[in-house]
Amino acid sequence: MPKQVQVVIEEQKRVSHMNEAADAAGILPGCTLATAHSISPELIYFQRDANREQACLMDLAQALYRYSSMVSLELPDCIVLEIKGSLKLWGNAQTISQDALALCADMGYHGVARHAATPQAAIALARAQTHSLFNVPLHVLELLNQGFSQRNLERLSNMGIYTLGQLIQLPHAGLGKRFGQCLTRYLGRLQGQLPDPRQGIRPAEHFSRQQHLLKPIRNKEVLLRGPMPYLTKQLEHWLIAHQQGCIALNWRFAPFKGEATRLVIRLGQGKQRHQDILKLSALKLENIELPSEVLTVGLDMTVSQPWLGNNQDLFGSTASATLAISELVDELRARLGQRACYSIRTQPQHSPEQAWQGVTGLSAKPANEPATDPAATDQRSAGLLQGRRPLWLFRQPQAIAREQLILLQGPERLADPMTETGVNAASAEHRDYYIARHAHGALCWVYTHQAAAPADNNSRWFLHGYFG
Amino acid sequence: MPTTQKNQQRSKKPPRQNEKALFDLPSHPMLWRGKDLLSRTSSDLFQGATLPSGYPDLDRHLQGGGWPQQGLMELLLPQAGIGELRLLLPVLQQLTQGAYIAWINPPFIPYATALKAWEVNTDNLLIVRTRTHDETLWSMERCCLSSGCAGVMAWPEERQLNIKETRRIQLAARSGSTLAMLFRPISAIERSSLAELRLALRPAACADHLSLDIIKRKGGWPIQGIELSLTQASQTPYDMMHSLHQQLAVWEKAQQTPMPGNVIDEAAKSEQEAKSQNRRNTTSHSDTAGALH
Numbered sequence: 001m002p003k004q005v006q007v008v009i010e011e012q013k014r015v016s017h018m019n020e021a022a023d024a025a026g027i028l029p030g031c032t033l034a035t036a037h038s039i040s041p042e043l044i045y046f047q048r049d050a051n052r053e054q055a056c057l058m059d060l061a062q063a064l065y066r067y068s069s070m071v072s073l074e075l076p077d078c079i080v081l082e083i084k085g086s087l088k089l090w091g092n093a094q095t096i097s098q099d100a101l102a103l104c105a106d107m108g109y110h111g112v113a114r115h116a117a118t119p120q121a122a123i124a125l126a127r128a129q130t131h132s133l134f135n136v137p138l139h140v141l142e143l144l145n146q147g148f149s150q151r152n153l154e155r156l157s158n159m160g161i162y163t164l165g166q167l168i169q170l171p172h173a174g175l176g177k178r179f180g181q182c183l184t185r186y187l188g189r190l191q192g193q194l195p196d197p198r199q200g201i202r203p204a205e206h207f208s209r210q211q212h213l214l215k216p217i218r219n220k221e222v223l224l225r226g227p228m229p230y231l232t233k234q235l236e237h238w239l240i241a242h243q244q245g246c247i248a249l250n251w252r253f254a255p256f257k258g259e260a261t262r263l264v265i266r267l268g269q270g271k272q273r274h275q276d277i278l279k280l281s282a283l284k285l286e287n288i289e290l291p292s293e294v295l296t297v298g299l300d301m302t303v304s305q306p307w308l309g310n311n312q313d314l315f316g317s318t319a320s321a322t323l324a325i326s327e328l329v330d331e332l333r334a335r336l337g338q339r340a341c342y343s344i345r346t347q348p349q350h351s352p353e354q355a356w357q358g359v360t361g362l363s364a365k366p367a368n369e370p371a372t373d374p375a376a377t378d379q380r381s382a383g384l385l386q387g388r389r390p391l392w393l394f395r396q397p398q399a400i401a402r403e404q405l406i407l408l409q410g411p412e413r414l415a416d417p418m419t420e421t422g423v424n425a426a427s428a429e430h431r432d433y434y435i436a437r438h439a440h441g442a443l444c445w446v447y448t449h450q451a452a453a454p455a456d457n458n459s460r461w462f463l464h465g466y467f468g
Numbered sequence: 469m470p471t472t473q474k475n476q477q478r479s480k481k482p483p484r485q486n487e488k489a490l491f492d493l494p495s496h497p498m499l500w501r502g503k504d505l506l507s508r509t510s511s512d513l514f515q516g517a518t519l520p521s522g523y524p525d526l527d528r529h530l531q532g533g534g535w536p537q538q539g540l541m542e543l544l545l546p547q548a549g550i551g552e553l554r555l556l557l558p559v560l561q562q563l564t565q566g567a568y569i570a571w572i573n574p575p576f577i578p579y580a581t582a583l584k585a586w587e588v589n590t591d592n593l594l595i596v597r598t599r600t601h602d603e604t605l606w607s608m609e610r611c612c613l614s615s616g617c618a619g620v621m622a623w624p625e626e627r628q629l630n631i632k633e634t635r636r637i638q639l640a641a642r643s644g645s646t647l648a649m650l651f652r653p654i655s656a657i658e659r660s661s662l663a664e665l666r667l668a669l670r671p672a673a674c675a676d677h678l679s680l681d682i683i684k685r686k687g688g689w690p691i692q693g694i695e696l697s698l699t700q701a702s703q704t705p706y707d708m709m710h711s712l713h714q715q716l717a718v719w720e721k722a723q724q725t726p727m728p729g730n731v732i733d734e735a736a737k738s739e740q741e742a743k744s745q746n747r748r749n750t751t752s753h754s755d756t757a758g759a760l761h
Contacts, residue, residue: 325568325594325616332596332607340597344580344590356580358595387704389582391553392575406713408675408706435706441671442549443706465579466549467706 006040008033011048050076056109059209061201063103063237067096072119072198076142078126080119080198106233119198120190124164133190134165143186152179164190207238210298216256217294223253224282231299232274232281244304245270246277252298255291260298263288270305351415352393352464388412388435390445390465397447397462400438405446405461410434416449435467443467519647522558522701525694530665531686535559538645540638540663544683546654548575550671551678554698556649557586559619563647564589567618570611572596572604575623586702601628605636612640612648620648626656635662657683673714675707 006022008015010033018027025040036043053076061071061079067090070082083096090096097113104111114125121133128136138156141164156179161167167175168187176184188194211227228251239246247267254260265281308327332341342358411432431447438444445465518534520527527533535541545552553560560583563569571578571593580590596611598604604624611620620641629652641648650663657668666684672695680694699705707713 324614328610328614328616329594331610336596336598336603336607342595344578344593344595346580346584346590352579352581356577386585387702387706389579389585391579391582391586392549393577393579393582395577406717408709408713437675437707438549440547441675442547443551443675444549466576468549468551468553 006043008036008043008045009048010045015045016048053077058201059234060104060107060109062204062241063107063234064100065201065203065241066237067100070198070200072200074119074123078123080123082119082198083115103237107237108230118190118192119196120186121192124190132165134163134168136164137162138164138167143183148179148182148186152183155179203241204238207235207301208298209234209300210252210296212296213294218292220285220290223290223294223297224278224285227297228281228299229274229278231297232278235277235299235301236272236274238301239272239304239307242304243307245272245307246301246304248301248303249277250298250300250302251281251285252296252300253290253294254296254298255293256295258291260296261288261290264302270307272307352389356393387467391468392466394464397464400444400446400461400463402459402461404439405434405436405444407434407436407446408443410436414447433464519559519562521555523555523696524700525696526680529682529685529688529691529694531688535647536664536686537647538642539665540634540641540648540650542634542650542652542656542661542663542666544652544654544656544666544668546670550669551698552651552669554702555669555678555680555696556621557588558701559647560588561586563618564592568592568594568616569619569621570594570596570607570617572607572611572620572622573598573624574621601625605633608637608648609640612637612646613644614646615644617644617646620646621651622649623651626653631660631662638662638664674710676705676710 006019006025006027008018008022008027010016013033015027015029015031015033015036018029022036022040022043025043027036027039027043033045036045054073057073057075057077057079061073064079064081065071068081068083068086070085072080074080081096081100083090083093086096087093090099093115097115101111101113112126112129114122114131116122116125116133124133124136124141125131127140127142130136138153138161143153156167161170168191172184172187175187185194189196209231211231213227217223217226235246235249247270249265251263251265252260253263263281263284265277265284267277267280271277329341345357345359347355347357411434413430413432416429416431429449431449433445433447436444436446443466444463445467446461446463448459448461517537518530518532519537520534521530543552543555560569569592574595578593578595580593583593584590594611594617596607598607601624604622608620608622608624611617629650634650637648637650640646654668654670661684663684664686666682668681668683670679670681672679676697676699678696678698680696682688682691682694684690
């Protein structure tokens, strides 16, 4: 088993926090750095950085936003969640705290969760890591942060009052007189006698995180095991809290000095799960050159869209297909333009050109329209229509050489829409339609004008569609 | 002599062992055969679901007895209109009943009246027009992934389409349980593609027939020269006087050299007569026409 590196955090040259290995070696909190070094020469120490602690607390609070809409920070070490409103969804407070602790562990933090009727009570319980408010020692309450002076704390201990239980039992009026209104206000908030409005955090509008590494990473594999899953998990928490799906994101891999390498990932569909995002990132990462030593990994999300859960269809009904298709049409139109996507409808028109219509997007379910083509108007002949019209229609008829055609069926006489709409409708020209085979093998729908005989080589022939 | 007999005996014995070994070989656990893959996929109901093509002659050659219900299929055509839509009519009829079919950049207008007459649900057709190749691919992928689309038919820009993109479409079609159909020119036969099924369509001698080569299919070798009668599905013969036309063409050719102008007129006239007769036949006995053919 590899020996764990002993790490301590020092504050004003004294050890304030340490890891398990350092604890096992016998280093005590509060001892000087020199003592710690003499116990274990290979120890690594870092200076305590309140700002970074606060940033970490904020990150965690952002992730915990999924449990409650009212998340507030209690510096330096607590996050308060108002869970009354979430109880119905989650069942009970126990479930929420278990789930939240699992999330903290997932992000690499160890936490203690306690719940109580008031925020101050929950904070007190969590800080003391106890379940009974009466057992909470006064020194862990961080009363100094509440404007309570060190001197007053000492006075309380001189009186033999060490726990919150003893303090609560004392008459409040007398306490106020001796120790100031700060303490009575605190006790009032603790017991719910005074209001305790808290300032909730706002979920960050943009996701942009970076992780500084203790040691430079030279290997892509290591990146994919350590910092990248961590950041994608954070992104997942952010996406869930915002009910968004990620579309595009940016990775940054920065060396100690010099330009960071960027990697842009685009996802076709909004994704939330960190596994999906990581998988795609891993694929893309294979193809790029990274700096030889990566010291900072950053992740920014650039484009997202509202999250649409994939609903499973129980009965395979067409309703969900229609819903899916309308989403698809929206998406296609958003990218390709309003007119790029249409459906086709039959029109009650006589001429083939006018017998169809493109409807932009999806129109409501059309009523049973009257039949369209002359042949279909007659119920008897409706069956005949099958096969008498081409599957492919040309927008504009094209001139075609008669020699290339072998006429197979016809003629069928239809009015020419060009002349029909003209002033002298009486002299409207007619088209004689034939089904013909072209020399190259296509089955064509061709016409010539009424006047010309089919064998007349001088008449002009037009191709109007293919039978496909 | 005895020595040769001995030799023969000696030489006989080892082959028998070899034969036995060969006989056992297929059941050897270390041996992997392509067939295994096939049987596994066909047992997997979801993967192996197929759509009957409407042509028993074609179904026989397709894995699972029909078009794949999901995946990528390519149709290579020398020319639009030779019967590709008539070939797919049964599929269109089936797929449009409950879901949509997207047509991406069709070369012409799919004529709603005709499609409706052939019992294709035209309410469930969606036409998409794109400007660039990227947009085509993107919309194909989106349509394939959408649960509302059961089929996607696309006419992509042949010069820009590469093998990677076919793979991407195929994956999208599989994950969206969609049948994607790519229509490509026949020249694409030389280019490799990751489609599950590739067919080359060629016009047959008769307009009601279609000659079909399977260039690539699952679980089998390529097959050439399948001739399908399109009337099986469409029930509409067009070229009932095919033999007559052929004779006419031969005769025309023979006559063409001495006196071209007159003869062609004559030929066209007789052709016309044949046609009008033909038309009368179809109108009066439209039900029996298919059977006659």
